[in-house]
Amino acid sequence: LGGGGAMGESAYSFSLTTFSPSGKLVQIEHALNAVNQGHTSLGIKALDGVVIATEKKLPTTLVDGSTVQKTSLITEQCGLVYSGMGPDSRVLARKARKAAQAYWQLYHEPIPVAQLVREVATVMQEFTQSGGVRPFGVSLLVAGYDRGGPQLYQVDPSGTYFAWKASAIGKNMNNAKDFLEKRYNEEMELEDAIHTALLTLKEGFEGALDEHNVELGVVGRDRAFRVLTPAEVADYLQEVDM
């Protein structure tokens, strides 16, 4: 596997991600820097569902925000959000969707969230050990609901993945995680989690948080992942301000 999709002979049959004498893979460290410069995203797992949220800061007011969607639906039951390089996230979302469909075609069963995460993480790891490619410049938060209940996973550029009760990635991740640690409790329900997610994003947000600069993705017991409409987000924001 190599060439990152380019067919035929590549002059780069060697990996660009190589060890430093201290045992680090410097390219992965740099990739994590790219993630940490990206817009903040977070996820919270509740008793009856998962919510993932991301800042949607557009570079100028000239951009048609209504066409921008940072949350990707992968299967009916699960979706993901990212921090870091948008185009890299699109590539991974595409590969994740394909992996999910291949699973469906073989087993006629929706792919369990953990298996999907494993496959995406495997791809990300391969790009740290293949010829002529660079690691992905994103961390992903994957939210889904399957027979194992609600689940939230984080996948990093190295291909490491963890299941989380609540997590944040991107620019404001440290403050956000501190906030989440205080606010999170195991008995939380989805509605509470959505409020907490908005409050957490609000903490580190420059300016006013409104339904146009935040995106919320939720999946509940109905096992149907969806991105909330701006109107729904506005309602939640109102509840949070009260």
Add this chain to the structure above:
Amino acid sequence: GEAMSIQTYNGAAIIAMSGQECVAIASDLRFGVQNQTLACDHKKVYRMHDRLYMGLSGLATDAQTLYKRFVFKHNLYRLREERDMRPQTFASMVSATLYEKRFGPYFVEPVIAGLDPEEGHAPFIAGMDSLGAMETAKDFMCAGTNSESLLGVCETFYRPGLGPEELFEVISQCMLSGVDRDALAGWGAVVYVISKDQCIARTLKGRMD
């Protein structure tokens, strides 16, 4: 002897039946090469896990190879997903595996019987042709060199809602009568009755001809 089709080279009879919170699957025990019988202890029902069994009729070498391939796939599945495969999932996988060889197929006809761990151990039976065209059934599924006879006798004797003991009696009578008119199948039979907590295997004494 005369030229025989590849589907009748070895000979087999397989029946699966569904009952009340149980399923049964049976096969004959003959192993032969055309008209020559070589063994009378050749089972054609294979265990995938405690609540999932598969019968493979048709060419014996393909049945053996496929069984090994499915054990391989199921073992990897178990390691990855930390659970046994549901019967319907396994059946989909068998179907996909057979279709991969669409233009050079395995000469087998599988019959799958099991209990679904997700739906309260509900009975599941299915069968398919050698290209993987699958059909599920609520009552029974047959395959083999004389599958028409097997279907006829199942149609006559089967009733729904049988418990494990009754199901055993019915499927055994169907198997023993069904292979009587088949020169290439018979020489005894083996019957597995699968319930939530146990699986009982019994060997039937039949006409050894």
